[in-house]
Amino acid sequence: MFCVKLMHRDIIFQSKGETNQNTLKKETFPSTVFYGRLMINLEKIGLRIGHITDEQNGTGCSVFIFDKEARASAFVPGLAPASRETELLKPGKLLQFVNAIALTGGSAYGLEVASGVMSYLESKGIGYDTKAAVVPIVPCAAIYDLKYKNSSLRPDKSWGYEAAKNADYVIHTGIIGAATGATVGKILGMERASKQA
Numbered sequence: 001m002f003c004v005k006l007m008h009r010d011i012i013f014q015s016k017g018e019t020n021q022n023t024l025k026k027e028t029f030p031s032t033v034f035y036g037r038l039m040i041n042l043e044k045i046g047l048r049i050g051h052i053t054d055e056q057n058g059t060g061c062s063v064f065i066f067d068k069e070a071r072a073s074a075f076v077p078g079l080a081p082a083s084r085e086t087e088l089l090k091p092g093k094l095l096q097f098v099n100a101i102a103l104t105g106g107s108a109y110g111l112e113v114a115s116g117v118m119s120y121l122e123s124k125g126i127g128y129d130t131k132a133a134v135v136p137i138v139p140c141a142a143i144y145d146l147k148y149k150n151s152s153l154r155p156d157k158s159w160g161y162e163a164a165k166n167a168d169y170v171i172h173t174g175i176i177g178a179a180t181g182a183t184v185g186k187i188l189g190m191e192r193a194s195k196q197a
Helices: 107-123 157-165
Strands: 003-008 011-016 032-035 038-041 047-054 059-075 082-084 098-104 140-142
Touching (some): 059 157, 098 107, 098 157, 107 157
Parallel strands (some): 098 140
Antiparallel strands (some): 003 011, 059 098
């Protein structure tokens, strides 16, 4: 499981590596959606979301791209976390912003997704200007979904590029993107794991 909280002015967007019974149907909502008393308008806050979902192989990735630099922090629990650039999100580091965040399946192999997102953003001139090159800041976290279906196919750089390229201001719900292969209760083996569907 991983948790990423992104703060943009007075709006908080929270993405968790778990699903909610109210969001299981694959429906598309407009860019404004209500979560309890919190209203999120993706276009207003400048947040585009893209997913690649491979139901047949049981994995995928999700990309969150900000139109403007966004402050972020991350919490990566677990005994064997697969993450990239999450150290950058700790207080006191040189950069206090991100250009995008990638969440992926594929365990540590899936971290390649962030390279694809970086390539896409670099092609658009988005990132931290080092004077030598523009370096997009894209932290990434992965879940372990290798035993869910096909462990030999994992999200890679091309998936990250495509998810970033197709990102839009529309909220898609259901078991999609990085949540495609998410399961719980694996500590006693996959035969005892469960998945909401």
